Amino acid sequence: MDIFAVNASPTMRRGMTHRLLELVLEGARAGGATVESVFLQKQQISPCLGCLKCWVAHPGRCVQDDDMTRLRQRFAAADLFLLAAPVYVDGFCAQAKTFLDRLIPLVDPHFELVDGHCRHKMLLERVPAIGxxxxxxFSELDNLDLVVEHTRRMCRNLHTRYAGAVLRPASRVLTMKQALPEKVAAVERAARRAGRELAERGEVSTATAGEVAQPFFPVDLYVDGANLFWDRCLEKKRFPPE
Ligand SMILES: Cc1cc2nc3c(=O)[nH]c(=O)nc-3n(C[C@H](O)[C@H](O)[C@H](O)COP(=O)(O)O)c2cc1C
Incomplete structure (x- = not known):
């Protein structure tokens, strides 16, 4: 199993997306997968220009020859593509969306009907499964509903399999190893298991996904704790405060 992952979070190694993705990739390696991951923030990727020359003038080739040329090829070669991205304003952060838009040269402009629904054909014969x-x-899992639905729709439109999602609301609980060692360790174990499942079975089980996303606190306590955290950030004029 060849897994290609992109981390779209602009905070890169400092971010919770990185922490979670690294645990998943560690598990995937232990499950026998070969793994490559890149930070999108380190790549030169301009937004799609919408010219559609990649469809009609020179099919499959984008007019912008930036790092997406190589990343598109890497995406196409993988067995499984993992998109790692934080929720920004209820959806994907811009880096993730820009990457997804720039996959459009892999699509054939012609329409077809699949189960009564319009789709494009694909230029690729084989599209990697996507997780x-x-x-x-925020602490409620439903804050991740839109990115999950977006990923599912993308799988439908790209004629590929949805491999599931590893989701962590209240993301900064991943930093609370000292205060809550057992709970954080349980989430970390489950995230590694999710990676192993991806490597061995090609998808994340519902049980494992549930353990990664498990609640830590009643929501009113979480709100109080978060507000203390923001007060400290304001005092130090820094995020995170220490
Ligand atoms: C611009 C911006 C918008 C955000 N919007 C949301 C949001 O709509 N819902 C939410 O639950 N968290 C939101 N967050 C919080 C991030 O999802 C969270 O802090 C996450 O851990 C950031 O990823 P990172 O740790 O990899 O940097 C937002 C953060 C930023 C910077």
Whole structure:
């Protein structure tokens, strides 16, 4: 199993997306997968220009020859593609969306009907299965609904299999190893198991996904704790405060 992952979070190694993705990839390696991951923030990727020359003038080739040329090829070669991205304003952060838009040269402009629904054909004969790794700041899992639905729709439109999602709401609980060692360790174990499942079975089980996303606190306690955290950030004029 060849897994290609992109981490779209602009905070890169400092971010919770990175923490979660690294656990998943560690598990995937232990399950026998070969793994490559890149930070999108380190790549030169311009937004799609919408010219559609990649469809009609020179099919499959984008007019913008930036790092997406190589990343598109890497995406196409993988067995499984993992999109790791934080929730920004209820959806994907811009880096993730830009990457997804720039996959459009892989699509054939012609329409076809699949189960009564319009789709494009694909230029690729084989599209990697797609899985999601995502985090958000609020504590309810439904804050991740839109990125999950977006990933599912993308799989439908790209004629490929949805491999499931590893989601962590209240993302900063991943930093609370000292205060809550057992709970954080349980989430970390489950995230590694999710990676192993991806490598061995090509998808994340519902049980494992549930353990990664498990609640830590009643929501009113979480709100109080978060507000203390923001007060400290304001005092130090820094995020995170220490
Ligand atoms: C611009 C911006 C918008 C955000 N919007 C949301 C949001 O709509 N819902 C939410 O639960 N968290 C939101 N967050 C919180 C992030 O999802 C959370 O802090 C996450 O851990 C950021 O990813 P990172 O740790 O990899 O940097 C937002 C953060 C930023 C910077």
């Amino acid at each position: 999601l790794v995502s985090v958000c700041g």
